Amino acid sequence: MYEGVIGQLIDQLGKLPGIGPKSAQRIAFHLIQSDRIEVEELVEVLRTVREKVKFCQICGNVSEEIECRICRDPRRDLSTICVVEESKDVVAIERTREFKGRYHVLGGAISPIDGIGPEQLRVKELLARLANTAIVEVIIATDPNLEGEATATYLARLIKPMGITISRLASGLPVGGDLEYADEVTLGRAFEGRRNLEF
Amino acid sequence: MALYRDQAVVLRTHKLGEADRIITLMTKSHGRLRAVAKGVRRTKSKFGARLEPASHVDIQLYVGKSLDIVVQVESIENYGDVISADYQKWTVAHAILEGGERFTNNEHEPATQQFLLITGALKALAHQSHDPLLILDAYLLRSLSIAGFAPSTADCSICGEIGPHKYFSLVGGGSVCPRCKPSASATPNPATLQLMGDLLSGNWNRADLSEVKSRREASGLVAAYLQWHLERGLKSLPYVERNVFTTESAI
Numbered sequence: 204m205y206e207g208v209i210g211q212l213i214d215q216l217g218k219l220p221g222i223g224p225k226s227a228q229r230i231a232f233h234l235i236q237s238d239r240i241e242v243e244e245l246v247e248v249l250r251t252v253r254e255k256v257k258f259c260q261i262c263g264n265v266s267e268e269i270e271c272r273i274c275r276d277p278r279r280d281l282s283t284i285c286v287v288e289e290s291k292d293v294v295a296i297e298r299t300r301e302f303k304g305r306y307h308v309l310g311g312a313i314s315p316i317d318g319i320g321p322e323q324l325r326v327k328e329l330l331a332r333l334a335n336t337a338i339v340e341v342i343i344a345t346d347p348n349l350e351g352e353a354t355a356t357y358l359a360r361l362i363k364p365m366g367i368t369i370s371r372l373a374s375g376l377p378v379g380g381d382l383e384y385a386d387e388v389t390l391g392r393a394f395e396g397r398r399n400l401e402f
Numbered sequence: 403m404a405l406y407r408d409q410a411v412v413l414r415t416h417k418l419g420e421a422d423r424i425i426t427l428m429t430k431s432h433g434r435l436r437a438v439a440k441g442v443r444r445t446k447s448k449f450g451a452r453l454e455p456a457s458h459v460d461i462q463l464y465v466g467k468s469l470d471i472v473v474q475v476e477s478i479e480n481y482g483d484v485i486s487a488d489y490q491k492w493t494v495a496h497a498i499l500e501g502g503e504r505f506t507n508n509e510h511e512p513a514t515q516q517f518l519l520i521t522g523a524l525k526a527l528a529h530q531s532h533d534p535l536l537i538l539d540a541y542l543l544r545s546l547s548i549a550g551f552a553p554s555t556a557d558c559s560i561c562g563e564i565g566p567h568k569y570f571s572l573v574g575g576g577s578v579c580p581r582c583k584p585s586a587s588a589t590p591n592p593a594t595l596q597l598m599g600d601l602l603s604g605n606w607n608r609a610d611l612s613e614v615k616s617r618r619e620a621s622g623l624v625a626a627y628l629q630w631h632l633e634r635g636l637k638s639l640p641y642v643e644r645n646v647f648t649t650e651s652a653i
Contacts, residue, residue: 221419315496315638316414316455349454352486360489377445388451388480 263308263325265290273305280304282339288312288346312350313357321357333365340368347374404465408432411520412457413499425453428520433513434506437463439472449475456481456495456524481528489643491527494534496638498523498541504632505545515548535617536609539624540601547602551631555599558582566592570623572630594619
């Protein structure tokens with residue numbers, strides 16, 4: 204509909220995830236009407252991100268250095284690895300302040316229907332890490348959906364012969380929710396993973 | 403607001419926006435369709451867990467502008483938990499679900515037979531009624547049959563001469579006699595063709611007793627036959643776990 208650079212800008216913005224044609228048009232006009240300095244700052248940040256951000260050589264998390272902040276931190280527990288699907292999951296777990304070990308980012312979950320098998324994920328790298336370092340426990344924190352569960356099953360089967368403790372994040376009722384509204388799958392998982400109350 | 407209710411199997415899901423998903427369903431009466439399930443990625447979603455792939459659900463939808471919107475979902479059978487706990491079953495289920503998409507050309511075109519095939523295959527898979535690989539091949543052969551491409555496993559598919567025959571041709575439509583055989587015909591073991599016939603007709607007593615060698619050869623023929631008729635194979639088929647698992651063989 205729009206010609207020239209405005210049309211190009213809308214097309215480019217429309218390629219971003221979650222941005223439809225209307226949103227792309229709204230953002231484009233916001234940028235046109237914005238202060239020149241603000242737009243230049245945005246352009247600079249985009250360029251810097253593309254140039255500087257890479258994947259940590261050890262865990263696969265996004266980082267500006269060869270190794271990410273978590274892998275470089277000597278205070279982290281070297282005996283535990285938490286396996287996650289995406290870098291976003293590292294941030295979510297870090298927010299809990301419960302986990303003191305290191306991470307391994309797989310880069311997704313196994314989904315044959317989308318053409319994603321174990322070869323497309325960082326599974327080889329995980330096995331190499333487990334073979335070369337003194338890891339005691341691997342916590343599998345893939346998403347609690349079927350792809351995540353199947354990936355966890357696959358990894359557990361690979362890691363088990365190495366004699367390393369494998370655990371999976373608990374599934375169950377969300378904090379602040381009502382029991383009556385929980386679906387049977389979630390409630391069933393909560394029952395499976397119930398724990399003793401100790402005083 | 404036009405509401406409708408149907409039984410459905412979830413074939414696949416796609417993320418949409420912040421917390422929504424597009425769910426591809428194979429319904430009993432309305433064929434294959436895509437619908438938007440709002441907010442299902444949030445942990446407090448009331449029916450997110452019921453809309454995972456391979457779930458058999460009772461679903462209520464309302465007709466939207468482009469895609470229908472999911473209003474309510476109740477579980478009929480949740481095969482996902484059992485299937486995802488076994489990697490081989492999981493890869494087989496994915497091939498079956500992808501088959502459901504590929505064997506139905508248009509959305510909203512009734513495909514009750516395909517729906518019944520998928521639910522039957524998932525049930526057999528979850529309840530471990532037969533070898534998962536046999537279930538997959540039986541599903542694919544019967545889907546081909548519904549689509550009008552049933553391979554002949556005994557009589558000549560070209561002249562109709564009573565079989566069994568020695569040759570099998572993808573182009574010719576299955577078993578072919580020596581007179582009709584096209585140039586690139588395979589010569590499978592007779593037990594393989596018998597197994598394919600058993601899977602097609604549902605003779606499970608005999609299929610369960612078949613040898614591993616015949617099963618492997620039948621799987622190869624089914625995959626090639628499928629690719630020939632669908633023009634491109636199923637993406638998930640190469641990921642189906644066919645060998646006995648060992649850590650070394652995994653990667």
